[in-house]
Amino acid sequence: MAVAPDSTKTPPTRIAVIFPGQGSQTVAMTSELAEHYPQIKDTFAEASAVLGEDLWAICQDEERLNQTQYTQPALLTASIAIWRILQDKLTKTPCYLAGHSLGEYSALCAAGVISFADAVKLVHKRGQFMQEAVVGIDTAMAAVLGLEDARVETLCEQATEHVDGAIVGAANFNSPGQVVVSGNAIGVNAVIDKVQNTGKKAIPLKVSVPSHCALMHPASRALAEALDNIEFEQAAIPVIQNRHARVESSALGIKQALTEQLSEPVLWSKTMQEMADKQIGILIECGSGNVLSNLAKRQAEPITSYPTDKLARLDKLMEVLS
Known part of the structure; x- marks a missing residue:
């Protein structure tokens, strides 16, 4: 005789893992975890062999760590090292993965x-x-706080049209009321002035390159050539990509999204809404810091997110999941 399902049982919580991008790096990141988990140093040794540089040593040197060509592999390595720890601890496979800008490479x-x-x-x-x-x-980026997305886009358009030599656009739609703009210094400063005239805040960011704007078109073309030499496999877990905040299933679609991502904005708010629509109940931030966990609190439909870069944070996550 068939047994009716127990309707009183709480369905298992659906989880997703998110990977941070540039700006999340800190000197000596993952050092505390390295004292307890050999995966950290092993993963950094693996990356160092690939680069021909001691990536762990670079992570202890603030000046070198903040050079973009080192920041990016260092953050990816930190994320994958923690991911390897999580693989040993998680009892079920995440439903989705996503990464903020550079973090998309960690997710893939x-x-x-x-x-x-x-x-x-x-x-x-x-x-x-x-x-x-x-x-x-002369380039710049700035975080605009307290304005709607469309209003920030309009201010960027006005600066580009009316300020001589200005190049600026929305780079990251991070959460409702937080949009990062990027471009040359003339353009970004013009937008900062316009934002301040509305009574809202625009905070200049310390970055070495202006990501996700028209100035990155040459980099996009170079990246497209590099991607042609990489073999892409079928994803074991679906990855929601930044370009359109959706899962790309074909190798061609994934490569195109990665290429366009460099000069187009990161749709992080939309990605988080996609997670909410897919009934994700817990986000795990896999990498340095807790930037994405903080952004998760500010979304239209907040999802509880747990960072994993410290021993206490990792233990807290495992306590929650158990």
């Missing part, structure tokens, strides 16, 4: 789409391409 690597060695090489080159694209150009 964790999903098995690209190998770790290829991912390290790719993001190292990506950092170089980005720096080379703006040699001799």
